[in-house]
Amino acid sequence: MQVIEDRKQRMPEHSYTTQLFQGGTGKIADKLLEETEELIEAANETEGDPRHSMIHEAADLIYHLFVMLAHRDVRLADVEAELARRFGISGLDEKAARSSQRQP
Template sequence: MSTLHDLAATILSRKGADPESSWTAKLLAKGPEKCAEKFGEEAVEAIIEAVKGDRARLTAEAADVLYHLLVMLAARDVTLADVEAELARREGTSGLAEKAARG
């Protein structure tokens, strides 16, 4: 299993856990909206580090973004496998064509 799959499995195992027992359980207990808000905050922090050009800080923020994306997805019962299936569906399709098809 990959690190992302391991992380997604850990996040899923925290759903319904005591919010005092883990940060992930605490985030999930606050609901999908809070999870989305936290993902947005982390994405902005990653953007800032990308603009600054600090590779180490960008790497750390990117890890935070991936974690919070997986938490947000879990809060809405979307799995990493669901996202991978969507990426596989798009494979071989031009990004420009895919975007145009979405309208």
Template sequence: MTLDDLAALIAARKNADPASSWTAQLLAKGPEKCAEKFGEEAIEAIIEAVKGDREKLTSEAADVLYHLLVMLTARDVTLAEVVAELARRQGTSGIAEKSTRPS
């Protein structure tokens, strides 16, 4: 499954019956809960990265990507918009890009 496939599946579940899908349940709880779950998964991935357990980090990274896409969907931000932003930044150094952000 690609990230595009996963994003499309999550978007399709946005208006599904929460009793039918974990994704629909999560989205029904609102953007704040989706953000909280993303944060929890990110922390778990950080812990596994520090521990150095490749297998657990891989699993947690998959959870992070899933929950990132759920959080974006909860706020009606598409994966395509995120990819377009990455494309816009391509060829610009991270230091230069950060200097253009408002403080």
């Protein structure tokens, strides 16, 4: 994350990360969708061992996720805190609690 935050502050020329930041949320979101699809395709490979492809695509997805978080000023520590808050709570219970909070 530090390298991505540094790119955000300095915005160096000839940097892919800079291009993503300049493209804004839409461009970063498009890349997140693309990389998610590629990871799913790798997971569904039936020939050989998909592990190498999955590692490559997961790294791409995580990188673009980190760029989006940085772009929207969300710190990784904030995400970690949210995960810690959920620890020990059933995923179904947590989802139900979110649904009931949205209803008027």
